[in-house]
Amino acid sequence: MAQQVVNVGAVANDGTGDALRTAFQKLNANDTELYSITGSHTATLATYGTAATKNVGTAAGNVPVLDGSGLLDTAVLPALAITDVFTVASQAAMLALAAQKGDIAIRSDLNKSFALSTNSPATLADWKELLTPTDAVLAVAGLTGSISAAALKTALALVKGDVGLGNVDNVSVAAAPTDYTPSLTSDTGDFTTATATGTYKKHPDGYFDLHAEITITNKGAADGTVKVGLPAGITPAARVSGFGVDFGTGTILRVTGGIGAGTVNIVNFDLTSAARNNVNPLVIDIRFKAS
Template structure:
């Protein structure tokens, strides 16, 4: 039997060149045919799928789901292409309608032509306007509701003379004044109620209280109150007084402007003594001046003190300035190395200190203390080796009696330096008023 697989040799599975021979159905050839058939099938299927999708999307041929939804909402027996109004002049209708009505009103006529279905709206003008109730007119004003007349609630109107009825505006009485010399002249006046007649013969005035001026009883005398002053200094009529009439015979009529210009006082003039704390422009008596107190030398305590040699230790040690010499000391203000203030008042405090060879990197401090609390202080930077550094200042402070004043000093370096010849002066300048 011939070998049906000539490309195989023995038991080997190796492919041979004979497999490519088209006369044989080789595995490679079969695979190629299978692959080609598969590719042709896919191509056909893809093309068929595209035609199917295009056919499904063709809304001319097929009814869409939206169309289905619309058709489902149409009731059985509904008319096709039925027009419906759902919104008229921007106002939604309560329900769709097929008929639109146009109604005429006051001053408006509506006509329609059944042939061309035209509607004509015509303004008829004031002739065809139906009566409008006054309550419907909103800008007529309150007077439109009222009747004309003179009764309560009426609107008054002018008469033929352009005046209001006297019932509406009563007559206004104007008082005239007449000067007459006799009663006959008064009764002959053409006067109205309220007019006044001044009688020069009686120095009296009368007012007409009735309507007839010819009746004497209609004239009422106007009463004038009597003056409470009957006489002045026993004089009546036109009174002219002199200084003797009022007990001022010794008074000279002199103006204030000249009375107090360089007055010359004689004798021992007196004046009230003001309180000790008074501070104004009134006259001060000798009593006022004396109660202010006399100022003497003892009212100005003064002390002048000096220190001896003091070695300043390294920082931060602080030492009291020793007072070794008293140049002058009124009131005995010096107490050891302190000064005790004898009187309240303003004091001038002057101090001058010198230190030898203080380096330019060091600082000399001098402090004045009041009752153990620092009152003020001063500092100076050294002038260097071979030089003397001076520290001086003047301070004014208000001190109270018995205040204890102390003086302390220090320097900021690490070495020791000599402080000497410290001058201290305290001078009382005065006191508060």
């Protein structure tokens, strides 16, 4: 029912207001509606539920109220923090952050990250380092970050013995022969004037090839052998193959004993034919196992 208002007229006793009976009828009707809602004090509390019997506050059993900002007291509902992530280049920059509990600081100077455990970002002890797995590889040979092949090679400083190749020399088979001048001496028979040129090439398997061209310009009196000196620092351990061709006579020569001490002997050196010259040198090609 809508509220019924007693008409009291414009001024006292002007005869325009409600009659006394009508006025009390309206009042009674209003009272009846109010009583139907409130009844007694007990009925009033029941109408408004248990909140009507509770005190305002934050203790157990109290009814909390909003503050001036429309928020509940933090004792009832703590402030909800949104974690922020900051990247800083120093400890000082981290401590100067306007951070809150739970915020993360990524330290580019340390490559580490820290979480704030309180609301005091200026306190170093309140920044807790985030641990990384103990089984992760953090560095290789003392190197971190992006590691180039050249940097890793330098850091490891590997030598051939580290990979089981201690007895191997890194010599290219295709390497050009090295020039040298063979020394010549008469072993049997004789000659008075001789010149020689030569090359040699050492292979990774320990063998080396010898090439020599010997020109005799003054012969001796008899057949014999000539001792050919090898390149410096090379002593043959065994003869693998060896032959020579005397282009002056077409005689096939061969390597004989005397291998060692840096020389080899060429036998059947013909000193009875005509005098040698540069057109017809004695050409020798021999392969040896170097010691």
